[in-house]
Amino acid sequence: MTERRLWSWLAVVLGGLYFLLPLVGMFDFSLRMQRDGYGFEAYRVVLADPQFQQTFGYSVALALVTIVLGILIVVPTAYFVRLRFPSLRPIVEFLTLLPLVIPPIVIVFGYIRIYNTSSVLPLTGSWWGTNLLILFGYATLSLPYMYRSVDTGLRTIDVGSLTEAAQSLGAGWARILAVVVLPNVFVSVLSGAFLTFAIVIGEYVFAALLNVGSFGPYMVWMGGNRAYEPSALAVVAFAITWACMGLIQLVTRFSKFSTVRR
Amino acid sequence: MTTIVASLPAALRPRQVLSWVGVAPFFLFATLFLILPTLNIVLGAFRNAEGQLTLENLGKLLAPSIRSAFWISIELSLLTAVLGCFFGLLIAAAITLGGLPRPLRNAILTFSGVASNFAGVPLAFAFIATLGRLGFVTMLLRQWFGINLYGAGFNIVSFLGLALTYLYFQIPLMVLIITPALEGLRREWREAAESLGANGIQYWRLVALPVLWPSLLGTLALLFANAFGAVATAIALTGSSLSIAPIVLFAQIRGDVLNDPHLGYAIAFAMILLTAIANAVYILLRMRAERWVK
Numbered sequence: 180m181t182e183r184r185l186w187s188w189l190a191v192v193l194g195g196l197y198f199l200l201p202l203v204g205m206f207d208f209s210l211r212m213q214r215d216g217y218g219f220e221a222y223r224v225v226l227a228d229p230q231f232q233q234t235f236g237y238s239v240a241l242a243l244v245t246i247v248l249g250i251l252i253v254v255p256t257a258y259f260v261r262l263r264f265p266s267l268r269p270i271v272e273f274l275t276l277l278p279l280v281i282p283p284i285v286i287v288f289g290y291i292r293i294y295n296t297s298s299v300l301p302l303t304g305s306w307w308g309t310n311l312l313i314l315f316g317y318a319t320l321s322l323p324y325m326y327r328s329v330d331t332g333l334r335t336i337d338v339g340s341l342t343e344a345a346q347s348l349g350a351g352w353a354r355i356l357a358v359v360v361l362p363n364v365f366v367s368v369l370s371g372a373f374l375t376f377a378i379v380i381g382e383y384v385f386a387a388l389l390n391v392g393s394f395g396p397y398m399v400w401m402g403g404n405r406a407y408e409p410s411a412l413a414v415v416a417f418a419i420t421w422a423c424m425g426l427i428q429l430v431t432r433f434s435k436f437s438t439v440r441r
Numbered sequence: 442m443t444t445i446v447a448s449l450p451a452a453l454r455p456r457q458v459l460s461w462v463g464v465a466p467f468f469l470f471a472t473l474f475l476i477l478p479t480l481n482i483v484l485g486a487f488r489n490a491e492g493q494l495t496l497e498n499l500g501k502l503l504a505p506s507i508r509s510a511f512w513i514s515i516e517l518s519l520l521t522a523v524l525g526c527f528f529g530l531l532i533a534a535a536i537t538l539g540g541l542p543r544p545l546r547n548a549i550l551t552f553s554g555v556a557s558n559f560a561g562v563p564l565a566f567a568f569i570a571t572l573g574r575l576g577f578v579t580m581l582l583r584q585w586f587g588i589n590l591y592g593a594g595f596n597i598v599s600f601l602g603l604a605l606t607y608l609y610f611q612i613p614l615m616v617l618i619i620t621p622a623l624e625g626l627r628r629e630w631r632e633a634a635e636s637l638g639a640n641g642i643q644y645w646r647l648v649a650l651p652v653l654w655p656s657l658l659g660t661l662a663l664l665f666a667n668a669f670g671a672v673a674t675a676i677a678l679t680g681s682s683l684s685i686a687p688i689v690l691f692a693q694i695r696g697d698v699l700n701d702p703h704l705g706y707a708i709a710f711a712m713i714l715l716t717a718i719a720n721a722v723y724i725l726l727r728m729r730a731e732r733w734v735k
Contacts, residue, residue, distance in 0.1 A: 187539025190531045191549070194612070198556060200578055201564075202569025252627045256467035263460040263651065271464075274471045280720045281479055282670035284687055285709040288694050289478020291486065292601055292702070315474045352459060374558070381561050383673035399677050402569075410568040413597075415564035424555045 200416070209410035218373045221411040230397060231412075238394035239319065241310075243378040245317040246372045250361075252318065253325040258360050261333050262342060278319050287316060309389055316385045321375040328374075332367025333360075370427045377423040380415050409414035463490060483713065485706035498707035507689065507704075511711065514669060514686040517600065521607040522664035526657060528608070529615020535615075537623040549618065553613035560610045561715070565677035568606045572597045599677045607671065611664050616662070622656040622730065659726030666719035686712060 212220035253275075258266050265330050278286065290312055294302035302308035340364070345355045361368070383395035398416070402409045489495045502508065536546040571577050574591055582588040596602060626649055634644040650657075672687040681688050686708065693705040 183538075184540045186476070187535035187541050190535040191541065191545070193526065194532045197612075198552065198609070201567040201571045205567035206578030207577045208570035252467050252470055255463045259460045259463040264464065266463070271467070274467075274475065277475055277479075278712075278719055280666070281475075282672070282687065282691055282712050284670070284672050284694075285479055285482055285531050285713055286475070288690070289480075289482050290474070291694065292481050293478055315470070318470070319474050322471075345587065352463065377558055381563060383562050383676070384691070388691070391488055395562060395673065398566070399673075401568060402562065402677055403680070410570045413563035413566035413570070417559060417567070420559050421555055424551065424558065426553060427554075 189270050189392070191219055193244060205410045205413045205417070209381045209407060209414050221407040224412075225408050226371075234392055234394045234397040235338075237392065238380050238382075241314065241317065241374045241393060244314055245321060245379050246375050248314060248318045249304075249321045249371070250324040250368055253322070253329050253371075254351040254361060254364070256355060257326060257329045257333055258338065261330075261338050271326070273306075275322045277322075283320060284384050284388075285320065289386045290316060291388065300424075303389065309391060313385055313391050314387050316389075317379045317382065320382075320385075321376060324374040325368075325371040328367040328371035329364055332364030336363045344423045366430050366433065373423040373427045373430075377420050382420055465473070479713070482706050482709045485703060486710035489703060498703040499710070501704050502707050502711055510684045510689045512688045513600065513684070515715070517604060517607070517685060518665045518668035520531060521604050521611045521668045522661050524604075525608055525611030525615050525664045526619075526661050529612045529660075530619055530657070532612065533616045533620045533623050537620055538626075550617070553616040556613040557610050557617060560671060561673040562677040564606060564609055565674050568598055568602070568609070568678065572602065574607070598682060598720065600683065603675060603683060603685075607668050607672060610671075611668060614667060615660055616663060618660050619653075620658060622653060625651065653730075654682070655726040655730035659723045659730060662719040662722035666716040666723070669716055669719070 191305060206413070209221050210217040210219065212218070212224070222274040232258065256271060260271050293302055293305065294308070294312055296304040302312045335385075338360070341359050342355060345359045350358070386395045387399070398409065398412050401412060438439050482597050486498050487494055487496070489497060502511070514605055533542060569576065570631075572579055572590070572595075579590050582590055599608075603649075607698065629647050631644055634648050639647065672685065672691060675683065675685060676691065679688075679693060687725070690705060690708045690712065693708065
C-alpha cells in the first residue's frame with residue numbers, strides 16, 4: 180500500500196513538473212522585459228498597445244455575441260426535441276458533434292469556397308458579411324458544448340409539466356422559452372457559455388483565414404515580432420481560460436446547492 | 442373543422458407546425474454553416490476544374506511533399522496520442538487508486554479541465570518561453586547543471602518540440618476521460634481476484650485491462666483526432682517551417698489555393714476522412730466500454 184502511494188506521488192510530482200514548468204517559464208519570461216530585473220513592463224506595453232485594446236475588445240464582443248446566438252439556436256432546439264420530436268434526437272446530437280469531428284480549418288475552407296465574392300451569398304466581400312460569417316463559424320464551433328450542456332440541464336427538469344402549466348396560464352411559445360425554460364437551464368447555459376468564451380477569445384484559424392483582426396491573429400503577429408510581450412499575452416490568455424473554467428465549476432456547484440434545497 | 446384538423450397527419454397540426462418553427466433555425470443553420478461547407482469540400486475533392494468527376498485530385502495527394510506532410514502529421518498525432526494515453530493513465534491511476542489525498546485529486550481534475558482547453562497560440566508561447574533558445578528551463582539547465590540543450594541538438598521548433606507541446610493538452614484530456622473509467626473499476630473485482638490468489642500484475646492483466654481496453658483504445662483514437670486537427674499551436678510554434686498536413690492546407694488556402702483549389706479540397710477531404718475514422722473508432726469503443734460502467 181505504501182509502495183503504491185510512493186509511486187502515485189512520483190507520478191503526480193513528475194506530471195506536476197511538466198505541467199507547471201511551462202507556466203512558470205511563461206510567467207518568468209513575461210517579467211524580464213526590463214534590463215534591471217523583474218517587472219511588469221511587458222504587461223504595461225501590451226495593455227497600452229492600441230492594437231491590443233482593439234483586437235481584444237473585438238474578440239470579447241464577438242465571443243459575447245456568439246454566446247447569445249448559440250443560446251438562441253440551441254435552447255429552442257433542445258427544448259422542442261425533448262418535448263415534441265424525440266425521434267429527431269439522434270440526428271440533432273450527431274449534427275452538434277460534427278464540429279468536433281471535422282477539423283475547423285476544413286469548415287472555414289468550406290466557408291471561403293461557398294461564401295466568396297463570386298458566389299450567391301458573397302459574405303466575404305463586405306465588412307458586415309465577414310463579421311457575420313465568423314460569428315456563424317464560432318457559433319458552429321460552440322454547438323457541441325452548448326448543446327450538451329443545455330440538454331443536460333433540460334434532463335433535470337420536467338419539461339412537459341412546466342410547459343403545460345405555462346400554457347394553462349396562457350403563455351405562448353416565446354414566453355415559455357424565455358420565462359420558464361431559460362431560467363431553469365440557466366446554469367447549464369452558463370457553463371456552455373464560459374467554455375465558448377474560452378474557445379472564441381484566442382481562436383486563430385477562422386480569424387486568420389477570414390482576415391478578421393481579432394485577438395488570435397494579433398497574438399501570432401506579436402509572437403513573430405516581439406520577444407517578451409507574447410509571454411505576457413500568454414499569461415493573460417491562460418488567466419482567461421482559468422477564469423472561465425473556474426466560473427463553470429462555481430456555477431455548477433451553486434446549482435447543486437440550489438437543487439438540494441428544492 | 443376539428444375533425445379535419447384531427448384527420449391531418451400529426452406533423453401538420455398547428456401545434457406541431459409551431460414546434461417545427463422552433464427547430465427550423467437550427468437545421469437551417471447547420472445546413473448552411475456545417476453541412477454545405479463540408480459537402481462542398483468533399484464533392485470538390487472528386488471534381489476537376491470543369492466540374493467532371495475525377496480521382497485526379499486524390500492522386501495528387503501522393504506527391505512526395507504532400508505525402509510526407511500527411512506522414513509527419515500521422516506520426517505526430519499517433520506519438521502524442523500514445524504518450525498522452527500512457528502518461529494520462531498513470532496520473533489518473535495515481536489520483537484514483539493511489540491513495541492520494543482527495544483535494545489533490547480534485548485539484549488535478551480541475552487543472553486538467555483548464556490545460557486541455559489551453560491549446561493554440563498561448564500554449565506555443567508558453568513552450569517557447571520555457572524551452573526556447575533563451576527559455577526558462579533551457580537557461581536553468583545550462584546555469585545549474587551545465588547541460589546545453591541546444592548544443593545537444595534540441596530545438597523547440599521541431600517534431601520533438603511540437604510533440605512535447607501537444608502533450609500539454611493531450612495528457613489532461615486523457616486524465617479527464619479515463620478517470621471515470623478507472624473509478625468504475627469495482628473494488629469487489631479486485632477483492633475477488635485477490636481472494637483467488639491473484640497478485641497485482643495478474644489482476645491488472647486479467648481483470649482491469651480487459652475491462653479498460655475499449656476505453657483506452659477509444660481515447661487513443663480521440664487523442665489522435667485531437668492532435669490531427671490542431672493547427673494554431675503548430676503555426677504559432679513553428680511558423681510554417683515544419684510542414685504537417687493542416688499547415689500545408691493553411692498555406693494552400695492562404696495563397697496557392699487560387700492556382701489549384703482542388704488540391705486543397707483533396708487535402709481537406711483526407712483530413713476529414715482520418716479524423717472521422719478516428720472519431721468513429723472512439724464512439725464504437727466507447728459504446729463497448731459502457732457495458733461495464735453501469
